[in-house]
Amino acid sequence: MVAATLIEMIGGFHTVCCVVTQEFLEFARSRGNDLITPAPQHSFPGLEPGDRWCVCAQTWQDAADEGVACPVVLASTHEETLQIVALEVLVQHSFENNQSRFSESTS
Template identity: 35%
Template sequence: MEQSINVLDQPLQTCSEQPMTGFYRNGRCDTGPGDGGSHTLAAEVNAEFLSFSASRGNDLRGILSPGCRWCLCVSRWKEALDAYRQGQIGKQAVPSVIIPATHKMALSKVTIQDLQEFSIDKRQGLRGGSIPDPSSGGPIR
């Protein structure tokens, strides 16, 4: 498998090996022709998202618990984002994104700004740098 690239145009980082995640169960949000769900978005799930996903027909609560990192289908994450923006669910139900572990293909359904808004670093209040905007080479603030 050729080296995968993340949304920052850098080598894709590992999302989780405990539990082992990814379409290929290699710990990374790699994708390929057989990955119809596009498991490309690295996230840290929480109880609110797990309940939301179950309500939409994909109950992950039997294999995941709050705090787990998982390669989500980008369309499910976007579904949660859209539901939040439409006032149907709270912001906490949109999982935090692990940007360096999110595959570049996720940008086919969401924007880098969407990912930045829900970056795990931003949610945890971490400081010390901006995420570069891959389209311009400049930082996103």
Template identity: 50%
Template sequence: MTKEVALNVLGEPLVPCSFDPLTGFFRDGCCKTDENDLGRHLVCAVVTKAFLQFSLEKGNDLITPRPEYQFPGLVPGDQWCLCISRWSEALAANCAPQIKLESTHINALKTVPLDTLKQFEASE
């Protein structure tokens, strides 16, 4: 049985998003998903102070370390697999972080057009 290769929004194999901090629904460094990922953690974002504050105000504290969940807390510049709905909310609020297209899952295109995602492509 061969395992299906996850693709990014460019139609290429998905590149890991971050191993430090370790991200992804499966905590494997990649923004992979399956039917158990109700939040759809698809977007590899480079978080900013403005986005972290926005997320906190929406009830999702990504700043405070939570050792019981092996979560170190995020700081600006960290890469993290975000839920597509939260990234879209941040877009509407003018605080969407930049993203790594090669590390953003193809299923993000079901919610956000590629042209929009490309406007937020992080430079190396």
């Protein structure tokens, strides 16, 4: 299982554990963060809709602001996320609470 840790990587802290959707992947790519293309030199497999991955809280918040946030796995999301994203917003987008709705958007 993927769990967010407070490790600073390129672009910020990857603290939001989520189930990526095509909309989110396209949004991130449009912002210069290509999560789709594999990067073997960084041991990055490339992501497909339905994959779980930890993303930067600010990227996720920006996606939420644009209406394309992907579902969040609350139990695996680091508490430092709350410095950027309101708990209410995370709960609203939680995978656990919206599994049936989000499963349609990942296929």
